[in-house]
Amino acid sequence: MVKHTNEEFPLDFLWGGAVTATQTEGNWTLDGKGVTPPDLIAYEEGKVQNDLMSTSEIDLAIVDTVNYYPRRTAIDFYHTYPQDIALLKELGLNSFRTSVNWARIFPMGDEERPNEKGLAFYDDLINELIKNDIEPIITISHFEMPVHLSVKYKGWYSRKVIDFYLRYCEVLFTHFKGRVKYWVPFDEMNLIHRESFSQFGMPSDLVENSLENKLKALHHKMLASSLATKLAHEIDPSNQIAAMILSNYAYPASSSPEDIRAAQLNNQFENYYLDVLVRGKYPGTILRYIDENGFDIGFQIKDKEVFEKGQADFIGVSYYGNRTVSKKSIKNWPNPAINNPHIKKNAWDWLEDPIGLRYTLNKLYDQYQLPIFLMELGTGIHDKVEGGKIHDQDRIEFFKENLHQLKETIKDGVPVMGCLTWGPIDIVSNASAQMSKRYGFIYVDIDDSGKGTGKRLKKDSFYWLQEVIRGNGKAV
Numbered sequence: 001m002v003k004h005t006n007e008e009f010p011l012d013f014l015w016g017g018a019v020t021a022t023q024t025e026g027n028w029t030l031d032g033k034g035v036t037p038p039d040l041i042a043y044e045e046g047k048v049q050n051d052l053m054s055t056s057e058i059d060l061a062i063v064d065t066v067n068y069y070p071r072r073t074a075i076d077f078y079h080t081y082p083q084d085i086a087l088l089k090e091l092g093l094n095s096f097r098t099s100v101n102w103a104r105i106f107p108m109g110d111e112e113r114p115n116e117k118g119l120a121f122y123d124d125l126i127n128e129l130i131k132n133d134i135e136p137i138i139t140i141s142h143f144e145m146p147v148h149l150s151v152k153y154k155g156w157y158s159r160k161v162i163d164f165y166l167r168y169c170e171v172l173f174t175h176f177k178g179r180v181k182y183w184v185p186f187d188e189m190n191l192i193h194r195e196s197f198s199q200f201g202m203p204s205d206l207v208e209n210s211l212e213n214k215l216k217a218l219h220h221k222m223l224a225s226s227l228a229t230k231l232a233h234e235i236d237p238s239n240q241i242a243a244m245i246l247s248n249y250a251y252p253a254s255s256s257p258e259d260i261r262a263a264q265l266n267n268q269f270e271n272y273y274l275d276v277l278v279r280g281k282y283p284g285t286i287l288r289y290i291d292e293n294g295f296d297i298g299f300q301i302k303d304k305e306v307f308e309k310g311q312a313d314f315i316g317v318s319y320y321g322n323r324t325v326s327k328k329s330i331k332n333w334p335n336p337a338i339n340n341p342h343i344k345k346n347a348w349d350w351l352e353d354p355i356g357l358r359y360t361l362n363k364l365y366d367q368y369q370l371p372i373f374l375m376e377l378g379t380g381i382h383d384k385v386e387g388g389k390i391h392d393q394d395r396i397e398f399f400k401e402n403l404h405q406l407k408e409t410i411k412d413g414v415p416v417m418g419c420l421t422w423g424p425i426d427i428v429s430n431a432s433a434q435m436s437k438r439y440g441f442i443y444v445d446i447d448d449s450g451k452g453t454g455k456r457l458k459k460d461s462f463y464w465l466q467e468v469i470r471g472n473g474k475a476v
């Protein structure tokens with residue numbers, strides 16, 4: 001009898017890790033780099049970062065020497081990348097996603113010519129990856145832009161920023177042609193429940209933090225993404241461009257038809273970024289929402305053609321669990337999540353839901369029929385060093401369950417290109433600016449106040465994952 005089911009991870013599966021420039025590199029002013037919003041996030045114990053900032057708060061933060069700003073130093077990856085890449089290679093990774101920091105290439109954002117020293121750094125980094133047989137995957141903007149574009153142009157609120165972004169993209173696509181094939185124009189396009197400064201670079205005194213303004217900024221970002229996709233294909237037809245979102249799909253709070261319809265509506269809203277970037281048009285549900293709320297998102301007739309001509313090659317998704325919504329809570333979209341007692345949570349109340357991973361990837365493929373790249377998978381854990389060792393059995397369990405569900409998804413027939421674990425080496429947390437919210441298989445000896453030797457240590461999970469990758473996933 002002919003067997004139709006894939007039993008294994010494909011042989012060309014991309015086993016990788018993902019980080020960002022701003023959570024790893026540090027050296028925030030070195031070699032001509034400009035300032036970006038993440039450089040302005042101070043660490044405050046127990047606090048989730050405040051995503052709103054006015055122009056005067058930006059000015060103050062830039063010159064502040066009293067508070068501690070973890071991204072300014074991070075894990076010093078700007079200097080340690082050769083040793084860190086050697087460790088990632090030893091772990092068995094064959095791919096690595098990081099972002100280029102826009103402000104290293106265009107420190108102000110509106111210059112005519114790029115900063116050669118910034119390009120030289122990424123030359124060395126990308127060459128080092130290639131030398132180690134690690135496929136580079138590059139995010140072009142991951143929660144960052146030169147802060148000058150925020151202050152002078154109001155960030156993504158302005159259409160003008162699309163031109164600056166495209167100039168930056170053209171430099172990258174040309175300079176790294178033949179070396180980088182996989183590009184992610186923006187990380188997690190759908191995070192519009194975040195406040196307007198971090199997600200869209202809009203200072204709060206220049207642009208009110210309203211949903212209408214965020215949807216307008218998002219419209220500009222999606223235009224930029226589609227135009228960048230078209231440009232990437234023109235410069236090198238072998239470029240593969242992602243449309244990337246955070247999985248925000250919903251389970252209904254109950255079996256009542258109202259809750260089921262609420263979950264469906266959430267899913268239609270959360271699909272709208274992909275509908276635009278993959279199918280080339282806004283879906284009816286969001287157009288109705290925009291009209292009924294009387295929003296003006298600055299949609300121009302000519303924009304339709306831009307979306308039709310710049311469609312992504314694959315779907316990128318980051319996964320930290322899904323939402324649960326009810327008839328009542330959907331009214332709070334884009335913030336409709338309610339508690340689900342069936343789903344486990346970590347110490348930061350983030351969800352751990354391996355079956356939801358299978359649900360998400362199947363749903364994405366059912367709908368879009370495009371290859372899917374799992375671009376972030378992980379959970380934050382407080383690690384303890386005991387006699388130079390880190391016995392992180394909870395991380396091993398987390399990955400065992402999730403990778404098993406990923407394998408089941410592949411057996412379901414979903415073409416999954418690869419899996420990038422989030423933060424394979426410990427990095428600064430995005431939401432809490434902590435070092436102690438750790439995701440890595442490699443421990444970095446730096447604490448929440450920035451103290452420590454910076455030494456790297458292999459955790460128990462390092463050896464576990466190494467075995468899993470060596471057997472191409474047979475062990476899960």
Ligand code: BG6
Nearest residue numbers: 020187380428429430431432437
């Ligand atoms: C993702 C972001 O949403 O979540 C990352 O792309 C971030 O930048 C990751 O680090 C995990 O979040 P946190 O807040 O735990 O670092």
